[in-house]
Amino acid sequence: MAPVSNTAEAVIGHGFTRIDGPKKVTGTARYTSDHAFPGLVHAVPVTATITTGRITALDPGAALQMPGVIQVFHSGNFSDQVYRKQSGGGKTDEARPPLADDRITYYGQYVALVVANTYEQAVAGAAAVKVSYAADQANVSMRLSAEEKESVDTERGDVTKAFANAPVKINHTYTTPPHAHNPIELHATVALWNGKEFTLYETSQAIMNHRMVMAQMLGVAPEQMRIITEYLGSGFGGKLWPWSHSLLAAAAARQLQRPVKLVVDREMMFHNVGHRTNTQQRIRLSADASGKLQSVQHDYLFHNARLDTYKENCGEATGYLYSSPNLRAAWSFARRDIAPPTSMRGPGAVPGLYALESGMNELAVALNIDPLQLRLINEPATDESTGTPFSSRHLTECLTTGAERFGWAQRDPRPGSMRNGAGVVIGWGMAACTWMAKALPAEATVQFDSQGGATVLSGTQDIGTGTYTVVAQMVAQLTGLPLTRIEVTIGDSSLPPGPMSGGSMATGSLVPAVQEATQAAIDAAIAVAIEEHPPFHGMQAEALTFARMRIYPKGSDPASGIEVGQLLSNARMKYISGSGKTPGSKDVDDKFSIHSYGAHFVEVTWEPEMARLKVNRVVTVIDGGKVINPRTGRNQIEGAIMMGVGMALFEATEYDPRTGQPVNSNLADYIVTTHADAPEVDITFLDYPDTTLNPLGARGIGEIGLAGVSAAITDAVRHATGVVVRDLPVRIEDLLKSTLAT
Numbered sequence: 078m079a080p081v082s083n084t085a086e087a088v089i090g091h092g093f094t095r096i097d098g099p100k101k102v103t104g105t106a107r108y109t110s111d112h113a114f115p116g117l118v119h120a121v122p123v124t125a126t127i128t129t130g131r132i133t134a135l136d137p138g139a140a141l142q143m144p145g146v147i148q149v150f151h152s153g154n155f156s157d158q159v160y161r162k163q164s165g166g167g168k169t170d171e172a173r174p175p176l177a178d179d180r181i182t183y184y185g186q187y188v189a190l191v192v193a194n195t196y197e198q199a200v201a202g203a204a205a206v207k208v209s210y211a212a213d214q215a216n217v218s219m220r221l222s223a224e225e226k227e228s229v230d231t232e233r234g235d236v237t238k239a240f241a242n243a244p245v246k247i248n249h250t251y252t253t254p255p256h257a258h259n260p261i262e263l264h265a266t267v268a269l270w271n272g273k274e275f276t277l278y279e280t281s282q283a284i285m286n287h288r289m290v291m292a293q294m295l296g297v298a299p300e301q302m303r304i305i306t307e308y309l310g311s312g313f314g315g316k317l318w319p320w321s322h323s324l325l326a327a328a329a330a331r332q333l334q335r336p337v338k339l340v341v342d343r344e345m346m347f348h349n350v351g352h353r354t355n356t357q358q359r360i361r362l363s364a365d366a367s368g369k370l371q372s373v374q375h376d377y378l379f380h381n382a383r384l385d386t387y388k389e390n391c392g393e394a395t396g397y398l399y400s401s402p403n404l405r406a407a408w409s410f411a412r413r414d415i416a417p418p419t420s421m422r423g424p425g426a427v428p429g430l431y432a433l434e435s436g437m438n439e440l441a442v443a444l445n446i447d448p449l450q451l452r453l454i455n456e457p458a459t460d461e462s463t464g465t466p467f468s469s470r471h472l473t474e475c476l477t478t479g480a481e482r483f484g485w486a487q488r489d490p491r492p493g494s495m496r497n498g499a500g501v502v503i504g505w506g507m508a509a510c511t512w513m514a515k516a517l518p519a520e521a522t523v524q525f526d527s528q529g530g531a532t533v534l535s536g537t538q539d540i541g542t543g544t545y546t547v548v549a550q551m552v553a554q555l556t557g558l559p560l561t562r563i564e565v566t567i568g569d570s571s572l573p574p575g576p577m578s579g580g581s582m583a584t585g586s587l588v589p590a591v592q593e594a595t596q597a598a599i600d601a602a603i604a605v606a607i608e609e610h611p612p613f614h615g616m617q618a619e620a621l622t623f624a625r626m627r628i629y630p631k632g633s634d635p636a637s638g639i640e641v642g643q644l645l646s647n648a649r650m651k652y653i654s655g656s657g658k659t660p661g662s663k664d665v666d667d668k669f670s671i672h673s674y675g676a677h678f679v680e681v682t683w684e685p686e687m688a689r690l691k692v693n694r695v696v697t698v699i700d701g702g703k704v705i706n707p708r709t710g711r712n713q714i715e716g717a718i719m720m721g722v723g724m725a726l727f728e729a730t731e732y733d734p735r736t737g738q739p740v741n742s743n744l745a746d747y748i749v750t751t752h753a754d755a756p757e758v759d760i761t762f763l764d765y766p767d768t769t770l771n772p773l774g775a776r777g778i779g780e781i782g783l784a785g786v787s788a789a790i791t792d793a794v795r796h797a798t799g800v801v802v803r804d805l806p807v808r809i810e811d812l813l814k815s816t817l818a819t
Contacts, residue, residue, distance in 0.1 A: 088554040089773060090764075092708030096560055097308070097545045106308045107404075110265040110340050117267075118147060119240075120339040121199035121321065122190035122327055123206045125181045128215035128737025129292040129383075129414040132179040132188060132208060140191055140205040145198030148277030149206060150190040150329060152176045158328040159294050167289035168318050170351055170419045173384055174294060181210065182383045183416040184737040185348035190325050196340075196709050215414040216535035217732040219254065220377040221357045223409035231396035231462045234403030236361075239372035243363030247439045251360065251432040253803045254729035255380075256353035256421055257346065257739070257747055262310020264341040265348050266323045268330035274301045275327055281319070282312040282540050283577030288570040290327065295327055304306045304570040309540040309578075313720075314420035316540070317579045320350045347742035351419025352730060354379040354389050356428045360436035368446050368454045372526030375433060381410045382417040389418065394511045394784075395433055396462025397670055399455040404462075414737050420579065422720060423780040426512055431724075434508035434788035435803065438795075447490070448792065449480055451816050452509055457477040468669040468769040471700040472509060475676040475763065479507070479698040482759060483678035492799035493817040502683040502817075503693070504797025510675040510785030514702070514767070514776040516580050516662035520573035521590040523552060523598045524654040529626055529642030530562040530653075531598075533591060537583055538568045542779055543709030547584055550705055551591045551773075555599070557625030562812045573656065581673075581777020584705065588771035589659040594645030597624045597655025603643050609648040610639050667770050673776045675699040677718075679756075679789040683797040685817075690789060690797075692722050694757040702776035703766035714760045714782035721786025 100106035125132075137149035150158075159174040175187045189206050193199035240246060257605065267278040276298065278672050281287045284304040292302040326339040341349060361374040379389040393404030421427075441448035456473055459466050480486070488505045495503045521535040531552055539545045549563040556563075567575065576586035603621050606628045607613045613621065613628075621638075622631045629638025645653065665671065678696040683689075695718050704710040727748040735739050741747045766774020791802050798815040 088550050089703065090707065092706055093546055093550065093560060095546045095709065096549055096565070097539065108308050108310055109267060109278045109280045109306065110338065111589055113266045114269065114336040117336040117338055118192050118333065119193055119196040119199045120190055120192045120326055120337050121203040121204045122187045122325065123191065123208065124345065125184060125186040125188050125634040127212040128184045128217065130210050130212040131179050132181065133211050134209040135189060136191065136207040139207065140202040143198065143202050143205060145194040147192045147194065148333060149202070150176060151188065151675060151725065152178055155328065158332065159324050160296055161294070161758045162290055163293045167286055167293060167316060169290050170318050170387055171321060171385055171417045175325050183348060185345060185416065187321055187325065187349070190329060192329055204596050215737040217413055217415055217734060217737045219355050221411045222726050223378060224411045225399040225409045227407050227409045230406040231407065233461065236372045236374045236403045236405045239403035240363045240374065243371040244366055245444050246361070246363035247436060247443055248361045248802055249436060249439060251358050251435055253353045253356045253428045253431060256724070256807060257730045258313060258315030258350060258352060259346055259723045259747065260311035260313060260315065263343065263346065264316065264322060265321060265339065266326040267336065267338045268326040269336045270331040270334065272301065274305045276305065277323065277327055278305050278321065280309060280316050281306045282309065282316045282538065282579050283318070284538055284568065284570045285536055285574045286577060287319050289321065289791035291327060294324055306538045306568045309538060311388070312540045312578070313422045314424060314579060317420050317577065321503055322349065335370040337527060343744065344742045347730060347739040348416040351417060353421035354381070354418035355385070356391055356525065358391055358429070358432035358705050360432050361438050361766065362440045364440060364444060369401055370455050372403040373399065373401045375406040377408050377429065379410050380413040380415060380418070382415060383412055384815055387418045387419040389428065391429030391432065393426045393513065394430055396434070397457070397460040397661055398509065398511055399457070400415045400461060401459035410481055415732070422717065423512065423783045426780070427784050430510060430784045431787045431805065435783050435791060438506070438508070438638060438788065438792040439801070448507055449476055449485060452476055458702055463670060465668060465670045468671045469702065469765050469767040470674060471763050471765050472674040474676055475700050476509065478761060479676040479678050479696050482761065483696040485678060492796055497682065500567050502685065502797050503680045504683060504793040504795070505679070505792065506789045506792025507676065507678045507786035508789035510677060510781055512581060512673050512781035512784055514578070514585065514671045514673055514770055515666065516659055516770055517576040517583050517586040518661045519576045519590045519659040520656065521575065521587065521594045522573050522654050522656050523591065523594040524652045525598050525602055525641050525643050525645065526652040527645040529640060530564065531556060531587055532564040532566060534566045535587065535590065536567070536570050536571045536572040538578050538586065540578045542578065542713060543706055544578065544583060545758035546709060547705045548587060548591055551588065555592065555595045555618050576679050581779040581781065583777070585775050585777055586659050588773050588775055590657040592772055593657025594655045597657060598653060599688060601653045601655050602644065603628055605648055605650065605653060606639065610644060650704055658795065662770055669769050671700065671767065671770055673701045673781050674779060674812050675781050675785070677785050677789040679793045681790065681793040681797055685815065688813060690794065690807070690812060692726070692756040694759070696759045697782065698761045698763065699778060700763045700765060701778040701781065702770070703764065703774040704762045704778065705773065705775055707762060710762060710778055711760050713779050717782025718758055718786055719750045719755060720783050722754055722756065724805065725790035729806055
């Protein structure tokens with residue numbers, strides 16, 4: 078790679094290929110389950126075959142007699158090895174320790190752990206453990222009613238009165254099913270205990286949180302816990318918080334005094350590592366004849382596990398996305414005999430915007446107004462839920478730019494009225510989207526070495542989104558180094574504490590810390606030059622300048638100075654370093670409404686003769702602040718759109734009502750988007766840096782690309798077929814109800 082110039086324009090905003098790409102495509106990048114150590118043994122959990130009830134007997138005898146089996150852990154010999162998570166910091170969605178007692182609260186719950194010399198021996202041993210149960214009647218119904226007291230997210234005005242008096246209104250309920258986490262990399266832990274300290278190789282999106290929770294639940298000090306995640310085969314929220322398998326592996330390693338590897342299998346992914354809960358959302362919108370909203374009411378329900386509390390925050394965007402004098406968003410949940418839910422890409426806002434944006438599209442039909450125009454009419458001047466100004470908001474430009482690129486002006490609003498050149502019915506739909514933007518506390522260290530390179534160190538992680546690359550770009554911007562001379566060291570909790578990779582917050586959180594650390598390293602290099610380089614003796618730091626890893630007097634030829642690597646070598650210094658911190662965005666969160674925005678325009682094709690529906694193309698425009706790397710950023714949006722196709726047309730976990738078992742717990746029966754289903758995608762990033770959040774003006778974009786996609790698709794389906802689908806996923810059975818002539 079040719080050296081980059083020392084300008085922000087040349088580095089920030091340039092689509093560099095991933096610096097970790099060569100390691101991944103050559104197989105040298107080590108993922109968690111790739112790690113092996115002398116004496117390593119394998120652990121396989123035994124899982125419950127009932128949904129609710131108690132264990133009446135557990136007999137490990139046959140398993141213990143099998144070749145290679147070392148130990149079978151269960152509540153009788155394990156419950157004193159781990160503790161319930163304490164309240165002092167750290168997050169996990171399943172607070173109850175594994176193998177704690179004989180109670181079963183969901184199908185697939187861990188009831189024992191078999192440890193053997195080989196994986197095959199552990200699998201065979203797990204199958205030989207005999208468990209008897211007393212089962213209770215299970216409730217895994219997806220029909221929800223409020224079982225807990227209603228809570229209000231946001232409220233203004235009088236929605237009841239405004240809705241009653243408005244001339245045009247809609248009142249509909251929208252549902253989304255449970256969605257399973259299925260990244261290609263399975264959850265895994267490789268645990269080591271040296272008699273004093275743990276080292277856990279983990280599949281984690283938040284290594285610093287993982288360290289805190291594991292230390293609490295294993296009863297050791299945080300400094301006795303080290304978490305390493307070098308590479309992650311995607312997470313999408315399922316790997317944000319620790320799960321029980323990590324505790325099982327670590328406690329087994331301590332008790333056996335041997336390294337333990339535990340890899341969750343694909344079936345366990347459906348009930349042991351979280352899922353997106355199902356939702357049931359009632360949207361009531363009213364407007365005057367011109368389309369101006371008079372009221373917005375968003376009431377939503379979701380399911381929760383018996384013992385844990387999780388909120389699917391569907392009302393997150395409701396209060397600020399559109400202008401309305403009367404608005405209320407409120408929620409409750411129902412407990413079910415299902416494993417604990419967790420975050421999934423765009424938690425809360427993704428199902429929430431499916432309902433809200435679907436409601437806006439149906440209101441546009443009731444008003445006989447273009448859905449694009451309806452949104453433009455209701456653009457707010459400020460965040461009406463908080464009374465604060467928007468730090469930067471360009472939703473109107475997203476909508477109009479997307480419409481122009483898509484050709485929206487050619488849309489005939491009559492259902493079934495449009496066909497392509499082959500005579501196939503086409504449908505066009507659209508939706509807006511938004512996602513929060515925050516900065517988390519973060520620290521980083523930047524080192525300059527005597528070879529003329531730089532190293533960045535931070536206890537964050539790259540979950541496949543390009544963190545290695547964008548962090549290197551930040552340093553390259555200030556130093557002028559090519560990316561090939563910058564080493565990014567992350568994924569280790571022994572490093573300066575970095576942010577989690579969730580909520581689209583990692584990149585924006587790292588910006589101030591990395592920039593401050595780089596500048597501190599530059600200042601340290603200048604100080605060394607004044608001390609150690611004779612031509613600079615007695616000079617003030619302000620009289621010297623730094624560019625392209627050279628230090629020289631201001632206004633002079635750079636060749637008159639000295640290269641940093643040579644300076645350190647002359648001074649017999651291996652490296653110098655600087656540190657930086659991001660305090661988080663708490664101070665600005667109360668002063669500004671900080672969010673990203675976007676718009677999706679979708680075309681579907683419908684062939685009624687063979688009942689075939691396909692998402693044909695998607696045009697997306699995103700207002701995400703300054704995009705540090707458009708190549709990795711575009712990849713994020715492309716992947717999110719594919720997930721949106723799956724959400725709209727394919728994905729749903731189906732539970733057997735008799736047993737609570739997920740019956741489609743494999744990738745043959747749980748349908749996801751494939752290459753054959755992938756639409757043509759056109760992505761545009763608006764370039765409006767939001768410097769209220771960080772000096773580069775970068776906001777996260779990992780989640781927003783999924784928000785709103787499913788609503789745009791169902792809007793296009795209605796336009797093509799005349800069938801209104803309010804229960805995801807769209808099924809062919811729904812479309813066969815179409816009464817439009819073929």
